[in-house]
Amino acid sequence: MFSHLPTPHTDPILSLSALYRDDPRKEKVDLGIGVYRNSQGVTPIMRAVKAAQVQQTETQDTKVYIGLSGREEFNQNMVKLVLEGTSAMDRVSAIQTPGASGALRMLGDLIKVAQPDTTVWLSNPSYVNHRPVMEAAGLKVRLYRYFSTETKQVDTAAMLDDLAKAGPNDVVLLHGCCHNPTGADIDFPAWKAITELAQKNGFIPFIDIAYQGFGDGLEEDAKGVRHMADNLDEVMITTSCSKNFGLYRERTGAAIVVGKNTKDVTNAKGKLLQLARATYTMPPDHGAALVQTVLDDANLTAMWKEELNEMRMRLVGLRHTLCAELRSVHKSQQFDFIESHKGMFTVLGFSESQMIQLREQFGVYGVGDGRINIAGLKESDILYVANAISTIAG
Numbered sequence: 001m002f003s004h005l006p007t008p009h010t011d012p013i014l015s016l017s018a019l020y021r022d023d024p025r026k027e028k029v030d031l032g033i034g035v036y037r038n039s040q041g042v043t044p045i046m047r048a049v050k051a052a053q054v055q056q057t058e059t060q061d062t063k064v065y066i067g068l069s070g071r072e073e074f075n076q077n078m079v080k081l082v083l084e085g086t087s088a089m090d091r092v093s094a095i096q097t098p099g100a101s102g103a104l105r106m107l108g109d110l111i112k113v114a115q116p117d118t119t120v121w122l123s124n125p126s127y128v129n130h131r132p133v134m135e136a137a138g139l140k141v142r143l144y145r146y147f148s149t150e151t152k153q154v155d156t157a158a159m160l161d162d163l164a165k166a167g168p169n170d171v172v173l174l175h176g177c178c179h180n181p182t183g184a185d186i187d188f189p190a191w192k193a194i195t196e197l198a199q200k201n202g203f204i205p206f207i208d209i210a211y212q213g214f215g216d217g218l219e220e221d222a223k224g225v226r227h228m229a230d231n232l233d234e235v236m237i238t239t240s241c242s243k244n245f246g247l248y249r250e251r252t253g254a255a256i257v258v259g260k261n262t263k264d265v266t267n268a269k270g271k272l273l274q275l276a277r278a279t280y281t282m283p284p285d286h287g288a289a290l291v292q293t294v295l296d297d298a299n300l301t302a303m304w305k306e307e308l309n310e311m312r313m314r315l316v317g318l319r320h321t322l323c324a325e326l327r328s329v330h331k332s333q334q335f336d337f338i339e340s341h342k343g344m345f346t347v348l349g350f351s352e353s354q355m356i357q358l359r360e361q362f363g364v365y366g367v368g369d370g371r372i373n374i375a376g377l378k379e380s381d382i383l384y385v386a387n388a389i390s391t392i393a394g
C-alpha cells in the first residue's frame, strides 16, 4: 500500500527549523518559525505561567479525563479575552482545541457538515497552513487580494472589491491582528466595511486571532473581531495560547462560534464535540490548566499582561532598530515599511530565490514567501541581518 505514496512535500515553515538546526555555521539567525525569543535568543516560559506550573504541580492530584470540550472555565476565559463587552457574549459557545490549527480544522469540519458547498476565501497571501487545513476539511478555497507588494501595506480597495463577490455560500477567513505572513493589518474602517459587506451579501467571517496581544495590545487587537461579533449573526473564531502565553508545544487553543441564538450555538458546539471525538477525542490539558490558573488569579493575570506587554514593546523596538540599521547600511528608505507592520512577522518583498540566497550566503533563515520573524531577532543580530538584507536587495 505505501509504495504507491508519492514523496510528500515538506512544510515550508517547519522544514526550516530542521535545516537551521543542521546548519554547522556559527553565524546563523533563525527568523523562520513564529516563536518569540528574548535578547539571549531564548523562548522563555512566561513568569505567570511558570508560577501557575508550580501551583499545578503542588495541587493537581489526578490526571483523569476531563471531557470532550476540555476545560469549560478555560473556554469561557478564551471567549472573554476575545469578545468581552460585546453583545455576542450570550450567543457564543467554545471548545478547547489542540492549538489554533486544531481549532481551524474543527471549524473547517463544522462548515463542511453545516454547509458542504462552502468556499473559504483566504487572503493572498495567508498563513501557510490555512489552505491545507481547509482543503483537508473538503472545502473549496478562493483567494482575495490583500497585500500590495508595492506599498507593503493592505490594498484595502482591492480587498473590498474581491470580498464584494463573496455571498451566502462563502466564508471569509480574516486575521484578527498581526497578519501572518505580511505583518500588514486591516484598519478599523476596513473592518467596518467588511462587516457591512457580510451584512449585505451574507458571507460569514471566520477570524483567526492567534496573535492577540502582539500588535497594539490585548484589547486593541480584538477591536475588529468584536465589531463583527457585535454586528453580525454568525462569526467563527480561532484563538491560540501558543504565542501570547508562550505555550507553543502544549497545543492550547480554542474554537469559538457566535450564532444567532443559544440554541444554534449549543447545536454547533454539540457537532464540534462529535467531530472532535472522531478526530482526537479530547484536547491535551496541561496548557489549558496553566492558562486557567493564570486567568483565575488577579495577581497572575496582571503579571502575565505585564510580560506580554514587555514582549510586544520589545518587538516594536526591534522593528525600529532594524529599520534604522537598514536605512543606514542600504542608504535608502526602502525598508521603512517594517516599522509600520504589526506582530511577529514582516514580508520583505524578496522572491523565493532571494530568500534562499539570504539563507545560503548569510545563514539568515526566513520563509520562502519572503517572511521573516522579527520576534526571532536578538538585538546583537540586527546589524548583521540588516547587512545581509541590504546585500541581497542590492
Ligand code: LMR
Binding pocket: 013, 032, 033, 034, 035, 127, 129, 180
Ligand atoms: C508560524 O506561522 O510560524 C507558526 O504559526 C507556526 C506554525 O504552526 O506554522
